[in-house]
Amino acid sequence: MKAIGYLQSLPIDQQDALMDIELPIPEASGRDLLVKVQAISVNPVDTKIRMRAAGENGQHxxxxxxAVGEVVAVGDQAELFKVGDQVWYAGDITRSGxxxxxxxxxxRIVGMKPQSVSNVEAAALPLTSITAWELLFDRLDFTPLLPADLAPAGQISNSDNARILIMGAAGGVGSILTQLAKQLTHATVIGTASRPESQAWVKELGADHVIN
Structure with a gap:
């Protein structure tokens, strides 16, 4: 299969900073899925790892x-997906990308790709969405609003007077966080943005107030 990789952490303008290479197609075992990749996005974690981590034992x-892709094979212990499923995921930083x-x-770290977005759109969402969700509901301890028939008995959402300030609300994580906070909590959402077009974007995402 074709892939893009590197052996050494080099400045991006160096010829071998990233290389076109050929590798054997891996085989799925255990809980693994073999995914035929259809769309990817570049995340800040890619650039940080490229600058700091080299290939090991002569391997790229x-x-x-x-990423977004189609499941083409499943491991012998896989039980959540089948061949032909369209999936998306943020992957595992310890494994080949x-x-x-x-x-x-x-x-166990894969989800079904939403049909409402294209492959390219979906590939831009996993890590930013996971980060925004964890920040809002795990770290800040907001309770996500759920449909009445799904909400656990006795669960009460956040009070109407809650407020959340999102710095850089037009960015990758900020734009997702703005939407989650507006749609899944009762909080008043305040976002910061500088350029006029960024301010308009944050307002379109649902922020109640935008600060320059």
Whole structure:
């Protein structure tokens, strides 16, 4: 299969900073899915790892974690997905990435790709969405609003007087956080943005107030 990788952490303007390479197609085992990659996105984690981590034991390092693709094979213990499923995921930083035609990924960190967005749109979402969700509902301890028939008995959402300030609300994580906070909590959402077009974007995402 075709892939893009590197052996050494080099400045990006160096010829061998990233290389076109050929690798064997991996085989799925255990809980792994073999995914035929259809779309990827570049995340800040890609650039940080490329600058700091080299390939080991003479093997190329493959970057890329946010991805969308089709399941083409499943491991003998996989039970959540089947061949033909369209999936998306943020991948595993300790494993070979998605800058390749095929990738192995543990099914427990995979989800079904929403049909409402294209492959390209979906590939831009996994890591930013996970980060925003964890910040809002795990770290800040907001309770997500759920449909009445899904809400656990006795669960009460956040009070109407809650407020959340999102710095850089027009950015990758900020734009997702703005939407989650507005749609899944009762909080008043305040976002910061500088350029006029960024301010308009944050307002379109649902922020109640935008600060320059």
């Amino acid at each position: 390092k493959i970057l890329g974690w946010d 998605s800058n390749a035609e095929y990738q192995l990924v543990d099914e």
